[in-house]
Amino acid sequence: MRLDMMDGRQRERPAAGLLAMVLLRVLLFAEAARAFYIPGWSIKSYSDGEPIPLLVNKVYSDNTQLQYAYSELPFVCPPSGRNFHGSNLLSGSSISLNLGEVLRGDRIMVSDYELIMGSDDEGHYLCSKEVDRASLGKAIEVVRDGYVAEWIVDNLPGATKFVSTDKTRKYYAAGFKMGYTDFSSESGRPRYFINNHFTIVIRYHTAPGKDGQRGKKVIVGFEVYGKSIGASNRNETGLPADVESPQEGMELRITPNKTHDTDDGPRYADSSYVPPEEEQDGGDESDGATLTIPYTYSVYFREEEGLEWGNRWDMYFVNQEDSSKIHWLAIVNSLVICGLLTTVVAVIFARTIRTDIKGYRESGLEDGKVKLRRSKTRSPRKSGEAGSGLLDPLGGGEAGKDIDGDLSSDDESIEDMTGWKLVHGDVFRPPAYGGLLAPLVGSGTQLIFMAVGLLFLSCIGVLNPSYRGGFVSVGVALFIFAGVFSGYFSGRVYKTFGGQRWQKNCLVTATLIPGLLFATIFVLNLFVWAQASSTALPFGTLVALVALWLLIQLPLVYVGSWYGYVYVGAWEHPLKTSAVPRQIPSPQPWYASGLRSILIAGLIPFLVIFVELLFVFKSVWQDKSGYYYVFGFLAVVSTILLVTVVEVAVVSTYAQLGAENYHWWWRSFLTGGASAVWVFAYCVWYYAVKLKVQGFVSGLLFFSYSGLACVVYGLLTGTVGFLASYAFVRRIYSAIKAD
Incomplete structure (x- = not known):
C-alpha cells in the first residue's frame, strides 16, 4: 500500500510541475504582451518629457484619385536620419505596413518633428x-x-x-x-x-x-x-x-527671367511682356533659378x-451624426419596398401555390402515382449527347438521365393542369453552359462569406478606423479562406448539372474571379506607377498577392471541390427529368423572357440601397480618409437587400415557370445580379454630378474600380438569387411528388 501511495505521489509531481510551467508561461506571455502597443486596442501612455513620434503618411485630394507619399514630395524637408532622445526610431525610417495599408496607398515614415x-x-x-x-x-x-x-x-x-x-x-x-x-x-x-x-x-x-x-x-x-x-x-x-x-x-x-539669353539676344529685353505660362510656373526649367x-x-x-x-x-464622427436621419430614411425606404415584396411572396405561397398543389393532389393522385397527361407539343431532342466541356451545355450524368419518371401515357389526363405544373418533367433539366454557371455560383458564395464576415466584425467593433488598413486586410484573408466554400458549392452545382471534369471546373473556379481582379489591378497599376503615385503597388506586394492566390486559395478551392463533387455529390431532385424536352410556348410574356424584364426586376433591389450608397460613395471617393463608421445601418440595409433579392428572384422564377418556361437557372442568377447594372449607372451619375475628378488616369481608376465593385456585387446578389430560386423550385415540386 505504501509503495502504491509513493508511486501515486511520483506520478502527481510531473503533472503538477507541468501545470506550474504552463501557468508560468502564460504569465510571461501576458507580461510580454503588455510591452507591445496594439493600435486601436492597447492604450499607450506617455510620461512628461517622453518623446512622441510624429509619422507622415500621404497626401490625397477630392479632385483626383492619385495619392502621393508625403516624404517623397520634392518640396518638403527631407528626413535627417537622426534619432529621438535615445529612442530606437530614426527619422526617415519606414513603418511596416499591413496588406490593407499598402493597398490603400499608405506610405508611413518617421519625421523630424x-x-x-x-x-x-x-x-x-x-x-x-x-x-x-x-x-x-x-x-x-x-x-x-x-x-x-x-x-x-x-x-x-x-x-x-x-x-x-x-x-x-x-x-x-x-x-x-x-x-x-x-x-x-x-x-x-x-x-x-x-x-x-x-x-x-x-x-x-x-x-x-x-x-x-x-x-x-x-x-x-x-x-x-x-x-x-x-x-x-x-x-x-x-x-x-x-x-x-x-x-x-x-x-x-x-520671378521670370525676362532677360534670359537666347541665340538672338536677350529675350523680352525691350518689352514688358511675359507669357502667362512662364509667370505661372516660374519660367524656363533650365535657367537654374x-x-x-x-x-x-x-x-x-x-x-x-x-x-x-x-x-x-x-x-x-460628430459631424456625420447629423446624417443619421437620412440613414433612418434609407432603412424606412428599404423596409417599405421589402414589405411590399414580402406581401406578394406571401400571397404566392399561401394562396396560389398552395391552392394549385391541393387541387393537383386531389385530381392527380391515384395508387401512389402522379398521373399527368402527356403534352402534345413535345419535340425531339435537337442535339446529341451533351459534352462535358466547361462551356458546353451539360445534360449527362445522374441529373440528366433518360427517365420518364412517373409519367404514363395510358393514365387518364388531368385537364385542369396549367402553368408551372406542366413543366415538372423539365424544370430540373441542366442549363446550357452550366460549366460556367457553376464557377460563378461558387465565387458568389465566396463573396457572401467575405461580406458577411466583414460586416459582422465591423458591427462588433473589431474592424474600426483605429485599425488602419484592417478592413482591406481582413477582407483579403476572408476571401482567401472562403475558397473552400467556393470550391464546395461550385463542385456540387457542377455535379448536379451532370459535369464530368471536376478538376477543370475547380481550376476555372479558382482563377475566374481572382484572375479578373488581379489582371485589372495589374493593368491599372501601370498607369498609376507612371504618375509616381503612392497608390501604385510595389512589386513585392504584387508577388505576395499572386502567392496568396496560387499557393493558398487554389489548394483550398481544390479541397472544397473534391469534397463537394466527389465526397458529397450532386443534390437529389424531387422529380426525374423527362427524356424529351418540352417545347416552350411562343411568344413568351414580357415578364418571362428578355433583358428588359431582368433589368426591371433588378431595379427593385437597387431602390432598397440607393440612399445608403450615397454615404458609401462619399466615404470611398470623397472622404479618402476612409472613416466610414455606420456599419450598423449598413448591416441592416444589407440584410433587407438580401431579403429583397430573394423575394425578387422567387417571384421572377415563379412567373417564368407559370409561363411554361423551364429555363430558370441562368435567369434566376441574372435577376439576382441585375441590380449591379443600376449601381454602375449610379456610379456614372455620381461621377458626373458629385465628383470633381480631373484627368484621364483618375477617371480610369474610378470607372475601373467601380466596375470591379459592381461585378463583385452582381456575383454576390446573383448567387443569392440562384440559391433562393433553387430552394423555391425544389420546395414546390417536392410538394407534388408522389408519396
Missing part, C-alpha cells in the same frame, strides 16, 4: 528647402488640386477642428490643407501659397489605472493647422515674426478633461 510630452514649443525651425522649377511645378499642382496631408500621432490622424452648424459641438476633419489659392487683384490670375508653418496641438488626458497614478498621460486629440508665412516675415533664425497674422504668405513663384521655402512649426499640449481615450475617435 520633435514632440515632447508636456513641453510647449512656440517656435521651432525645421529646415529651408531649396526647390527648382520642376519641384515648384509639383508644389503648385498639389496646392491647386486641393491636396490634404495626413500625419499620424499615436495612431490618430492629424485633423483640423471645426464647429458644427448649430455651434454646439466640435468635430474633426481628418487632414490639413497643403496650401491655398488666391487671385491677383491686378491680373486676376491665380496665385498659389504653400503652408510652411504648422501649429500642432496635442490634447491629452490623464491615463487610466496605475499609469494615471504615476502621472502618465494618454493622447486624445491631434490637431494640425497650417499657415503660409513668407520669407520676409521671419527673423535671422528663420522663425516667423508673427504667426497669428502674417503680413505676407509664402507664394510659389520664381530656385526658390527657398523655410519650414517651421509650433507645438502646444492642452489637457482635455471631458474626453476619454476610449472615445477619442468620436470627434471624427
